[in-house]
Amino acid sequence: MALPLFLQTIEETGFSTWLRESESPFAFYFILLFHTVGLALLVGANTVVDLRLLGVARGIPLAPLKRLFGIMWIGFGMNTVTGVLLVIAYPTKSLTNIDFYIKLTIIGFAVWVMQRLKSQVFEDSSLSEEAMTARGLALAKWSLFLWFGAITAGRLMAYTYKYLIFP
Amino acid sequence: MNFANLHLLMNHFPIIGTLVGLGLFLISLVGKNEDLRRASLIIFAAMALLAIPTFFSGPGAEGAIKKLPGVSEALIERHHGAAMLALLFMEITGALSLVGLWKSQGTSRPAGWNWSLSAVLLFSIVTVGLMARVGTTGGDIRHPEIGTGHEEVIEGSTVSKLVRRFEPSPGKFAELMTATKWWWAFMMDLHFVGLALLIGTVGILDLRMLGFAKQIPIGPLHRLVPWAMAGFGINLVTGVLAFTGMGDYYTYDWAFWLKMLAILLLGLNVAAFYLTGAFESVEGLGPGDDAPPLAKFIAASSLVLWFMVITLGRYIQSFSDTISVHK
Numbered sequence: 001m002a003l004p005l006f007l008q009t010i011e012e013t014g015f016s017t018w019l020r021e022s023e024s025p026f027a028f029y030f031i032l033l034f035h036t037v038g039l040a041l042l043v044g045a046n047t048v049v050d051l052r053l054l055g056v057a058r059g060i061p062l063a064p065l066k067r068l069f070g071i072m073w074i075g076f077g078m079n080t081v082t083g084v085l086l087v088i089a090y091p092t093k094s095l096t097n098i099d100f101y102i103k104l105t106i107i108g109f110a111v112w113v114m115q116r117l118k119s120q121v122f123e124d125s126s127l128s129e130e131a132m133t134a135r136g137l138a139l140a141k142w143s144l145f146l147w148f149g150a151i152t153a154g155r156l157m158a159y160t161y162k163y164l165i166f167p
Numbered sequence: 168m169n170f171a172n173l174h175l176l177m178n179h180f181p182i183i184g185t186l187v188g189l190g191l192f193l194i195s196l197v198g199k200n201e202d203l204r205r206a207s208l209i210i211f212a213a214m215a216l217l218a219i220p221t222f223f224s225g226p227g228a229e230g231a232i233k234k235l236p237g238v239s240e241a242l243i244e245r246h247h248g249a250a251m252l253a254l255l256f257m258e259i260t261g262a263l264s265l266v267g268l269w270k271s272q273g274t275s276r277p278a279g280w281n282w283s284l285s286a287v288l289l290f291s292i293v294t295v296g297l298m299a300r301v302g303t304t305g306g307d308i309r310h311p312e313i314g315t316g317h318e319e320v321i322e323g324s325t326v327s328k329l330v331r332r333f334e335p336s337p338g339k340f341a342e343l344m345t346a347t348k349w350w351w352a353f354m355m356d357l358h359f360v361g362l363a364l365l366i367g368t369v370g371i372l373d374l375r376m377l378g379f380a381k382q383i384p385i386g387p388l389h390r391l392v393p394w395a396m397a398g399f400g401i402n403l404v405t406g407v408l409a410f411t412g413m414g415d416y417y418t419y420d421w422a423f424w425l426k427m428l429a430i431l432l433l434g435l436n437v438a439a440f441y442l443t444g445a446f447e448s449v450e451g452l453g454p455g456d457d458a459p460p461l462a463k464f465i466a467a468s469s470l471v472l473w474f475m476v477i478t479l480g481r482y483i484q485s486f487s488d489t490i491s492v493h494k
Contacts, residue, residue, distance in 0.1 A: 025485070033481040039359070040477065044367025051368075051394065059387025064454070067380040068371070148360060155356040159348050 003096060008166040010091040019089035020165075028089055035082040039154075042075030043147045046114060053121070053133055053140035062132050066122040072114060092166045099160045103153035110146035113139055170227025170418070178305065181218035181257055182298045188214060189291050196288075204284075205271055208264040209438070211291060215261020216434045219407065220427045222254050226414035230492060238308065246304040248334035251411070253297035258403065260290040265396060272441075300330060337411070344412025351412070358405045365398030366473055376449060376458040376466035385452040422486035426479035433472050440465050 010016055019027050045068040052060050087094045094100045121127075121136040188210035195203035225247060232238050267283040322328045345351065368391040375383055410417050417423045440446055445462040452458060458466070 025482070029482055029485045033478050036359075036362075036477050036481055037474070040363055040366040040370070043363040044370055047364060047367045048371050048391065051391070056394065057387055057390035059390060060383060061387075061454075064380055064382035067382075071374075147363070151359050151363065152356050155359055156352055158355075159352040 003092065003163075003166065007092045007095060010088060011166050016088050016091070019085065028086075031082045031085045031089070034078055035086065038075045038078030038082060039151070040075070042072050042079060043151065045069075045071040045075065046110075046143055046147060049117065050140040050143045053117075053136040055133075062129050063122070063125065066118070069114075069118050069122070076111065090165070092163045093161045094157070096163055097157060097161045099153055099156050103150060103157065106146055106150045106153055110143065110150055113143045113146060117143065169231055170224055171231040174221070174224040174228035177217065177221035177224055178302070181214050181221055181253070182302045184210060184214040184217070185257065185260075185291065185298055186295050189295050192288065192291065201271070205268065208267045208271075208287065209442075211264040211287065212261045212268070213434065213438075215257050215264070216431065218254055218257045218261075219403070220431065222250055222407070223410055223414075223417070223427065225250060227418045230415070230418070232309065237311075242304070242308045244337055245331075245334070246301065246308060247337040249297070249301045249304045249330075251337065251340065252330070252334045253294065253301045254407070256290055256294040256297055258407075260287060260294045262400065263287045263290060269393065297330070300327065341412050341414070344408055351409075354405045354408055357401055358409075361398040361401030361405065362477065363398070365395050365402065366477075368392070368395040368398070369469065369473065373466040373470050376462050377470075378457065378463075381456070382454045384454055385449045385456075385458070389446075389450065416487060417483065419488055419490040419492060420483055420486050421489045422479045422482040424490075426476055426483070429472050429475045429479060433469065433476070436465060436469050436472060440469075 011020075019031070022028075049065050049068055051057070052062065052065060117136055117139045120139065121132045127135075188207045191203055191210065192207035194200070195207055229243055229247075233240065233243065263283050263286045267281075267287055270281055270283060322331055344354075371380075372385075372388050372391065372395075374380065375385055375388055440462075443461060445459075445465050449458050449462045
């Protein structure tokens with residue numbers, strides 16, 4: 001099966017070539033760095049909420065943890081932007097790799113769970129902590145599982161690609 | 168300064184520092200001295216941290232001398248294997264010491280003997296013994312006046328013959344780590360999971376100390392620290408394993424060494440937090456309370472240093488071969 005030509009078109013643009021081949025420290029690795037930082041913010045903050053719902057550090061009051069969702073969205077935004085740039089740098093490598101689509105699917109589910117956590121557990125300020133925990137327990141477990149899956153799928157991308165650049 | 172200098176400088180810490188720690192630990196047992204016991208646990212933890220860059224400076228030291236006349240490859244390999252075994256026990260001792268320190272803090276808990284202290288005693292004694300072996304096998308490489316003078320490996324005593332059976336073969340171990348890309352992928356995967364766990368928990372604590380989300384009381388947030396240590400532990404193990412698989416790749420890379428420096432500075436940061444009274448000053452802070460300036464400084468430097476660790480880690484690939492082999 002022939003690869004779609006638009007991959008080559010993107011790859012041959014000046015921007016894509018610069019991202020990929022430039023010696024500048026602000027090119028590919030810089031973007032990859034902020035993709036990792038975004039991951040730390042998004043998954044890190046979500047993990048704290050999940051752990052708390054699962055009963056870790058019960059002294060932490062649940063309601064104020066609502067503030068952490070802001071950090072999660074900053075991380076998600078960072079990773080969307082850097083993610084797009086990474087795909088522009090290596091369009092063939094990412095878009096012909098099924099692992100990439102698995103990663104995006106898992107992330108989609110993880111973000112959906114994240115939103116349900118916010119709306120089901122944290123939105124109603126009249127809920128008691130017991131009620132909040134009851135609503136959030138299953139979601140917290142799914143959240144941890146899905147983010148672990150997303151990190152794994154992302155990491156495996158470096159080992160599962162078929163084409164580095166358009167052949 | 169080359170890698171041989173660095174290795175000879177750093178090796179004093181895990182060999183002598185651990186011995187000093189054990190001495191103080193034993194004295195604290197006899198004298199039933201809580202403060203001395205805590206100090207010895209801190210020394211064990213610090214030596215465990217310093218043992219890592221010491222171990223990492225080995226391949227560079229090897230590179231500096233292996234072509235010299237009279238230097239035996241076999242003796243180097245023996246020393247390397249001894250170091251791997253000793254490092255395992257050193258890190259276990261360090262981890263147990265952190266558990267012991269965690270259990271000893273807090274006024275509500277009565278300070279007494281517990282399982283972690285028995286384990287520290289056992290593992291530290293084994294570590295000191297193994298470190299002594301690392302020292303002597305290292306000396307054999309380049310000090311014919313103290314060694315057998317032979318170039319092949321000769322185990323003198325029954326004890327050393329026994330210990331030798333447990334020492335891994337560095338070459339075989341490296342092959343194992345790099346045998347399949349899926350194992351490497353798995354290790355790197357865990358490295359990222361560890362980083363998310365670590366940065367998430369430490370990051371939230373640091374941000375709260377800096378004034379973010381003031382509705383959260385600080386004391387309960389601190390209960391997340393063992394999870395941060397679990398994340399750090401995962402990364403320490405996967406990091407050391409990665410290095411044993413591709414030692415030369417990391418050795419001649421500036422980003423890797425700067426990352427190690429940042430981690431050592433973070434060790435200082437942790438020590439500062441607990442030993443300067445900053446922890447006590449924030450432990451009881453409730454919703455709406457502001458942390459004192461020292462605690463804020465420690466929190467800010469922690470965030471900056473962890474960002475540097477992530478940055479330098481990501482740039483390892485980009486900075487490969489930036490240190491010349493002849494150093």
